[in-house]
Amino acid sequence: MASLEQCAQTTLRLRQHLEESHSVLSSITQTKSKSGITSYTTGANSASPTSEKAHFVNKLSSRIHTLETNTTKCLLTLFDSILSHIRHYNQCTEVHTRSVGHCLRGLALLGKPKDAESVFSRVAMMPLIRSKVSMGRLDQGGGRGECAGLFSLLDDLVCTVSDLFGPVLVLCASIFPKGHVDLVTTGVWVPIANTFMADPSMKMAIFSPGIASILQANFMALHLFLSELAERLLTVKEEETQDSDPIEDSTILLSKDIIQAAQDRLYKHEITVEFEKKWNLPIYYQLRFGECCTRLNRAIARVQRDGWTAQVFTGTAQQESHIKSQVGLELSLFIELYDILLFLWQPNVVLRPLTHRFLRGAIQLLGRAVAFLQEGLEKTILFGGSTITLETDSVPQMDDDQKTSEAEGPSEYSWADNPATVATVAWDLTVLESAIINEYCETVVSAVCQNATEPDELQTLIQMILADSVESISPLIVKSWNETIATHLIAQCSQPLAAVKGVAATYRMTNRPPPTLPSPFVSMILRPLVQFDEEFSNRTSPQVGLAWKEVVVSHISQKYSIAVEELLETVRRTEESLLSRRGAAMMARRTGMTDGDKVKLQMLLDFNEFQSGLKSLGLEDGLHLDGVAKLHELTEPANHLLDQVRM
Numbered sequence: 012m013a014s015l016e017q018c019a020q021t022t023l024r025l026r027q028h029l030e031e032s033h034s035v036l037s038s039i040t041q042t043k044s045k046s047g048i049t050s051y052t053t054g055a056n057s058a059s060p061t062s063e064k065a066h067f068v069n070k071l072s073s074r075i076h077t078l079e080t081n082t083t084k085c086l087l088t089l090f091d092s093i094l095s096h097i098r099h100y101n102q103c104t105e106v107h108t109r110s111v112g113h114c115l116r117g118l119a120l121l122g123k124p125k126d127a128e129s130v131f132s133r134v135a136m137m138p139l140i141r142s143k144v145s146m147g148r149l150d151q152g153g154g155r156g157e158c159a160g161l162f163s164l165l166d167d168l169v170c171t172v173s174d175l176f177g178p179v180l181v182l183c184a185s186i187f188p189k190g191h192v193d194l195v196t197t198g199v200w201v202p203i204a205n206t207f208m209a210d211p212s213m214k215m216a217i218f219s220p221g222i223a224s225i226l227q228a229n230f231m232a233l234h235l236f237l238s239e240l241a242e243r244l245l246t247v248k249e250e251e252t253q254d255s256d257p258i259e260d261s262t263i264l265l266s267k268d269i270i271q272a273a274q275d276r277l278y279k280h281e282i283t284v285e286f287e288k289k290w291n292l293p294i295y296y297q298l299r300f301g302e303c304c305t306r307l308n309r310a311i312a313r314v315q316r317d318g319w320t321a322q323v324f325t326g327t328a329q330q331e332s333h334i335k336s337q338v339g340l341e342l343s344l345f346i347e348l349y350d351i352l353l354f355l356w357q358p359n360v361v362l363r364p365l366t367h368r369f370l371r372g373a374i375q376l377l378g379r380a381v382a383f384l385q386e387g388l389e390k391t392i393l394f395g396g397s398t399i400t401l402e403t404d405s406v407p408q409m410d411d412d413q414k415t416s417e418a419e420g421p422s423e424y425s426w427a428d429n430p431a432t433v434a435t436v437a438w439d440l441t442v443l444e445s446a447i448i449n450e451y452c453e454t455v456v457s458a459v460c461q462n463a464t465e466p467d468e469l470q471t472l473i474q475m476i477l478a479d480s481v482e483s484i485s486p487l488i489v490k491s492w493n494e495t496i497a498t499h500l501i502a503q504c505s506q507p508l509a510a511v512k513g514v515a516a517t518y519r520m521t522n523r524p525p526p527t528l529p530s531p532f533v534s535m536i537l538r539p540l541v542q543f544d545e546e547f548s549n550r551t552s553p554q555v556g557l558a559w560k561e562v563v564v565s566h567i568s569q570k571y572s573i574a575v576e577e578l579l580e581t582v583r584r585t586e587e588s589l590l591s592r593r594g595a596a597m598m599a600r601r602t603g604m605t606d607g608d609k610v611k612l613q614m615l616l617d618f619n620e621f622q623s624g625l626k627s628l629g630l631e632d633g634l635h636l637d638g639v640a641k642l643h644e645l646t647e648p649a650n651h652l653l654d655q656v657r658m
Contacts, residue, residue: 012089012113018082019117025068025075032065083121087130090114094134097175108178115183115192124192131198135176140206143168146213156216158229165236169243172199180244181263188269190276195244200237200277204286207233218289223298230290230362237283241274287364296368299360303351303376310347311383315394319344319432326350338446345439348380352451356458366459370473373455374480377447381483384436388487388495393423430499430543437491438550444484447477488552492559496543501566503539507532508567511574514617515582518609525604525652526613529620536567537624544628560628561636568638571621575614575645582607608652615649618642 039062093110097103118127143164153159172180183194190196208214217229245265277283310323324331324347331346340346354360355369362369386392426432455477456470510532517523540563544551551559586607604612621642625633633639 012110015082015086015089016113016117016120018078019086019120022075022079022082023120025071026079028068029072029075032068035061035065036069079121083118083123083126086114086117086121087123087126090118090127091130091134094131094176094179097179098135098138101175103175103178108182111179112182112186115186119187119192125197127192128194128197131194132202136172136199136202139168139171140202143171144206144213146216149213149216156220157225158216158220161217161229162232165232168203169236169240173244177244177247178263181247181265184245184265184269184273185263188272190272193273193276195241195273196276196280199244200240200280201282204282208286208289214289219291223295223302224359226291226295227359227362230292234363237277238274241270241277245270245273292362292365295362296365296372299355300372303354303372304379306351307348307376307379310344311380314344315392318394319426319436323347324350338450339442340439340446342435342439344380345443348376349443349446351376352447353454356454358458361458363459370455370476374476377480378483381487384440385487387425388427388433388491390425390427394426396423427495428499430496431546433491433495434543434547434550437488437552438547440484440488440491441552441554444481444488447481448474452477485554489555489558492552492555493562497559497562497566500540500543500563504536504563504567505570507535508570508574511571511578514613515578515585515610518606518613519585520606523609525609526616529616530613533617533620534624536571536621537564537628540564541624541628557629560630564625564628564630564633565636565638568633568636568642570638572638572641572645575642579611579614579645582610604652604655608649611646611649612652615646615653618646
């Protein structure tokens, strides 16, 4: 083999001389043609040493080509023989390795790297592939078509190649670090890929099984196999280096750069590109996304039928407890939604090439849930009734009596009419928004990043996408508190204001003493607001703050100020009409305060009590609100009456 390598070097040198001679003869011919001389065998240049050497080498061209052909044939034949010997005896000795090195260098010198790769593929790989790859082995450990044995098949294949031909592959990579002769890609990977793509039954079972879980498992098995192929074939096992004699040890240890370069060539090869195109990944995504949509639609339909207390979570009790404790969600629909979003990024579901699709799917699922909530707040959809239907396999079997009562169903209603329900839903929305930006973002990043240089860039990009996706949640939360909840509380708080008109009758011609305490109805004005605030103080969305209270108080104080203004106007007119009567004047002299003054004083005491209620709500005096400021303006003139009573 060493002699053949020297012969290849000699052949290379002779071929270079032959190319030089062709160049010299061509230049001489061109010079003579330009000077009008048709023959180049006469003249001064024809007798030069260079031209004589060129003529001599040119006459040897057929012999040089024959030498090149025979040397190539011998090298390929011996390379074939060595590989067959290694495969037959299941052993690759140092003599084999050295002989292969001579052979590969000789073929490279002759410009025949593809022939060497072809021989390795035909002699070393194809017999192994034929003996190990079959549909029976592919389905081993599972049902027909499940490809349960694919992972073990690939692992067995790469282990066998590494044990038999590992030293040959390592030697080749060390001699040709830039891949001039690439046995890993063309010799190992190409025949494996062609085998999977050529057999129709195997191709259908691996690339288009029609079952999402099987397709995902096949893709991950082959993706892992390809991503580790160069490292597993070109890395010397630790036990081999420990058992070898340090004096006679000729083990070649490749650098990480050489192994990484070999892996890069695997990914860039045209057969890899063709192999990736065989995967029907868009269909796989549609299957997975369809599963998620079915789960979410069933959960929404059940909630719309049975209300927010319906238990729609389809996972295990442990998963539900984990989401409740780690995320903080309370309602079953939101727990189901978050579990669906997490499902997309489970290791046995997500595929890295489909990252953009899965991220888009998560955003679409979130948008579907937000749209359902928005329609509920706007009362465009109602809960209960008999028009809601569920798919057969989503509910347990029921007897005829149950089906009849289920068909009748409760009367339709809007959950937005219950402020407590709205507050609970708004709080879960707040928790969901925070979880998607934080915990969910980390889940997505950890699921798709593969090396240390990616997480920062991925996290920034994914955070931006998810932040944009939850922009519709905050307006919905604000609307829930500032409009829906506030409207209900305004209606409840407005009811006691009807008692304002009765204050005048309390003191008109009754000879009662001036008031010293606020009216009983005043404490009832803000009571619904205070009670609601106490119940949901720990579940009020941060983006709402005190704004919802100010909305309620602003509307209530405006109504209150109108009622007070009308009452005071009535008192003023009454006093003017009674001013000329002697009885009113005598009463004023006896008590020192007219009935109208008593009413004004009562309004002042009531307003002070109203302000105390505002302070308990965290609104201080509330004078920055127009209605409260108007009340202060109306009742302030009675301050001297209050001082008079205290004296």
